[in-house]
Amino acid sequence: MKKILIVEDDEIIASVMDDLLRRNHFEVVLVGGADEAWEKVHQFLPDLVLLDIFIPETDGWELLKKFKNQIGCFCRQTKVVVLSNVSSTLNDREKAISLGALDFWLKANFTPSELLEKIEKILI
């Protein structure tokens, strides 16, 4: 079972994602902030992190940098997709990729099933 860490502070969105992924046989851990995410990434060792940009404590970009720059950490190899509610610009996408993420998704652009499809594609 693939493991997914969802870093999302909006409880409803988080629960929809959680529900969707569990139903489709993923192991999911939900966290609402950067500190918890940093803690869980070491314990849970996820295959994919779905990282929202607007999260409490540190913003998503900072957390992404931390993941990717932590020398000797498992997390450097972890796949990360950045998610946002704010309209996607090419810059955000480029920024995400340059910081080591796989992609940048605008949440409202997809339905849950489309999201699932994209996630499955990444984790094949």
Place this chain on the structure above:
Amino acid sequence: MDTIGVTGPSLDWYKKFFDYAAVGMVISDDEFRFVEVNLAFCEMLEYTREELLKKSIFEVTHKDDVRISSEKLTKQFVGKISSFHLEKRYVRKDGKIVWGSVTTMSFPSDEKGGSKLSFAVIEDITRQKKLQEDLLNSEGSYRGLFDSVNEAVYIQDSEGKFLDVNKGAVKMYGHPKEWFIGKSPLDVSASGKNDMDKIGRLVGEAYKGEPQEFEFWGVRSNGEVFPKEVRVYKGKYFGKNVVIALATDITVRKQADLALAEAKARLEAILEGIGEGIMVVDNFGKIIVYNRVAQKISGYKFEEVVSRNFWEIVTFTPEGLSHQKSDFVRRTLSEKKLSEASAQLLSQKNGGKVLVSASAAPVIGKNRNLLGVVVVFRDITKLREVERMRDDFMMIASHELRAPMTAIKWLVASLLEGTYGSVPEPLKTPLFNVATSTDRLIHLVNDMIGVTRLESGGSKLVISNFDIKPLITNLLEIFGVETKRKNIRIVTDGISSAMVHADSDGLMRIFSNLVDNALKFTNEGGVITLTMKSDPEFLTIFVEDTGVGIPGNFVDKLFVKFGQIRSKIDGKPVGTGLGLYISRELARNMGGDLWLVRSEVGKGSVFGIKMLK
């Protein structure tokens, strides 16, 4: 009368006396004929004695003086008068006029004493008459001068009474000349407008020999009040000491002065009332105007900056480059062109700095020469704060608004997809409508944020040179899911690598908008084709769809902000009407354009995007 020849000299002596007297003497009869004439008279008229003795008096009298001569002589002959004096004109043999002063007395011709003869002594006064005439003429020309000067001239006596005025005065006041005589300045004074005591004093001074000048408000015969400028001198008039006053109507000048003063006051009020700091420097860079706001922003008083070189006091440094002085004012001084400097730090008197936006405009004279530079600057500290607050608000609002909308979208989609169990048939349509409405809401919020950013200049364009092909590939990825869902193909075979000079984010937005629109209005199984055309300056990409097409009445409103709100094409809501507006603005801001190439209802539409290369 009978004493002649009795006791005095002999008759011969009298004869000689008559003949050689220095004045003309004649004896004439009651038929006005010369009976005797002396030599002096002959010489006077240049006739011989013989010639004259054949003539009547009137034959040598000027025609205009015949009547008076005949009247006087007749009176004398009939005995009404015994003598008379007359100045009359004779006509010399050569036709010239000779003036004579004539004194006559009756001369007894017979014993009865009837006055049938007249004795006359005629003195030639031609010379005197000529002198007199010359004098008259010169007086006339003096009068002419007096009347022809443009100024009004008044001759006033020691008490200020008018003795004489010229035509200028008559014209100025509209009163006839006679009206003035004996009146004084008080009679032509506009009541309450002149200090008559002071004017009286000044005229008195002038009378003593000290020329004076003053303004005087007169009132014309029609009641009109007007200003005049008066100069008064001491003068002589027919031997009398007088004051000569020369006056000029200064109504026009006053009006011009007033208009000028008003214009100046208006300009000053504008300069002082305006919300911007204004500094004007002359063509040497010396400060000549420094308005209230400029003083407030910089802390320098006008007195502290006037006439000083602006660069010694009013210095601007570009924001973020604190060691570099801005030279936009100097640039305007040297190039005579408007220059603008958006974010500048202005040095204050107390050593502080204020964030301003500034511009410098040249003041060009009639001969295209530079008169100076007007520098306008505005404190944008507050504006900057508001901008930051707005950006924060936009960030929060866009996130906070979209998070719940995403949640709704996902929940409804999950419901419809059967994630939470099969949906009862009657609920499917309402749920589908919730999904559609949510999508519209998301779109609307996106567009509103886009417009706000665009119009506030919040989204600054980052222009760079890049290849268009990866951008199009990206575009296909973004719309991959959507195209699959609607079974629409996007054909990009016509797009090859090509460099463009644009803002990549902006361009992505434009293409997203066009493809989004094309998808919305193209039915299942349709095709969206992207092609490109290159010319030396621009690269143009055409986005063609096989959609429903745009009805004629929509074409005009297509690029207008909110132009199509609440409209429907083919039963589908068109959207906010902001997408194409934003896209076109973006394209134009990048130096390119966006336009509808063609559209046909039922066949599809083609949009063109022009980009700088």
